[in-house]
Amino acid sequence: MTQIDEPSRILLVRPSALGDVCRTVPVLASLRRAYPNALINWVVQEEFVDAVASHPALDEVIAFPRKQLGKWWRSPGSAKALWRWMRDIRRRQFDLVLDCQGLGRSGLITRFSGAERRVGHRHAREGAWFAYNIKCTPPDPNEKRHTVESMLDLVAELGIEPVRDMRLYVGESDKSWWRGQCEKHGWEVGQYVVIAPTARWTSKRWPIERWRSILTALPDCGWSNVVMTGSTGEKDQVAGIKPNDSGQALNFVDLVGKLTVGQLLAVVADAGFVLANDSAPLHIAVGFDRPLVALFGPTDPATVGPFGREMDVICKAEQPASGKINFKDPNLGDRYMRLITVDNVLEQIDQLR
Numbered sequence: 001m002t003q004i005d006e007p008s009r010i011l012l013v014r015p016s017a018l019g020d021v022c023r024t025v026p027v028l029a030s031l032r033r034a035y036p037n038a039l040i041n042w043v044v045q046e047e048f049v050d051a052v053a054s055h056p057a058l059d060e061v062i063a064f065p066r067k068q069l070g071k072w073w074r075s076p077g078s079a080k081a082l083w084r085w086m087r088d089i090r091r092r093q094f095d096l097v098l099d100c101q102g103l104g105r106s107g108l109i110t111r112f113s114g115a116e117r118r119v120g121h122r123h124a125r126e127g128a129w130f131a132y133n134i135k136c137t138p139p140d141p142n143e144k145r146h147t148v149e150s151m152l153d154l155v156a157e158l159g160i161e162p163v164r165d166m167r168l169y170v171g172e173s174d175k176s177w178w179r180g181q182c183e184k185h186g187w188e189v190g191q192y193v194v195i196a197p198t199a200r201w202t203s204k205r206w207p208i209e210r211w212r213s214i215l216t217a218l219p220d221c222g223w224s225n226v227v228m229t230g231s232t233g234e235k236d237q238v239a240g241i242k243p244n245d246s247g248q249a250l251n252f253v254d255l256v257g258k259l260t261v262g263q264l265l266a267v268v269a270d271a272g273f274v275l276a277n278d279s280a281p282l283h284i285a286v287g288f289d290r291p292l293v294a295l296f297g298p299t300d301p302a303t304v305g306p307f308g309r310e311m312d313v314i315c316k317a318e319q320p321a322s323g324k325i326n327f328k329d330p331n332l333g334d335r336y337m338r339l340i341t342v343d344n345v346l347e348q349i350d351q352l353r
Helices: 018-023 025-034 046-051 076-091 104-112 147-157 172-185 208-221 232-238 261-269 280-287 342-350
Strands: 009-013 039-045 060-064 096-099 117-121 134-136 193-196 225-228 251-254 273-277 292-296 313-315
Touching: 009 025, 009 104, 018 025, 018 046, 018 147, 018 280, 025 039, 025 147, 039 046, 046 060, 046 261, 076 104, 096 104, 096 147, 104 117, 117 147, 134 147, 172 261, 193 208, 193 280, 208 342, 261 280, 273 280, 273 342, 280 292, 292 342, 313 342
Parallel strands: 009 039, 009 096, 039 060, 096 117, 117 134, 193 225, 193 273, 225 251, 273 292, 292 313
Antiparallel strands: none
16 A cells, blocks of 8 residues: 555546446545545546546546547657647646556556656556556455456555445436437336447347347336437347337337437436446446346456446356456357346346336
8 A cells, every 4th residue: 555645636547448437437436535625637538528527526537539549650640649639638747647447558648647656557458557656456366356346446555445436427418308308208217228239249249139029028027118229330230129019019219329428328327227238338327326137148247247236137157267258259159148048137127126
């Protein structure tokens, strides 16, 4: 543990991904309680800014334009833009920076900030550890720990008591927009289900035909209003998901590719419950304390599942005693997700009543 003088300007570095940004909020809450008078900024990938912009503990979000700057070595214009962006970080004169991502890019931002105290994990990947002068070592390197707890190790290293507050906040404009949409549909708050049937990796996707079976059964479970979410690039994944024989019983709203992050937060915040693969919407559901059914296959819910909501997870895969399943392996297909049956999910939904 490192004792430090109270900082006045703090930078939190966690640019991506959306689910990980949402899971980093307890670090922000911990810093704010420990340093109520400090200015706290957060570097977030520009498309994810709305995930934390309305949080009352945060003074400012610094947007990282990854699409523009990510290929800086190929473009002199992008290289100049990256230099200007990094120079602006340094100009802000932060005296404490915490790298919660622990990768090469976040390590570079941390080092270039020029902060006197730069905190990160001793075993950060891609050489990011080189950027830190306060290195955090996990209490037990062999212990399987949740990602949230691992990030909170960084604040504990500073002698700060961790605050496990996952709450998220919706901007007023996004909240008003969604309430207006609900009025158009004739829905009250909590009268609809959010489904998130997509995932970047095939190994994390529950089969579409099983999602279709769930949609067919939801009206009999007392849930007739359904909102489907996903990113623009995931439209092909949900092709044919709506059952043809649902008739008038199912009020189905397809918002895949149509929501900003702020709007997604608003949709989830008012949901009756959320049914999702291992993806960002389930972590957003935790942030708004929504009832949840989370479907896990090759990834380990003990380390990356909905924090504090283990009872809401359905996972039939067994993690190896040593190491973990490589969910990026294209040869996996959806074999682990297929271990979850439609009946497993309906039983869990029934328990939400």
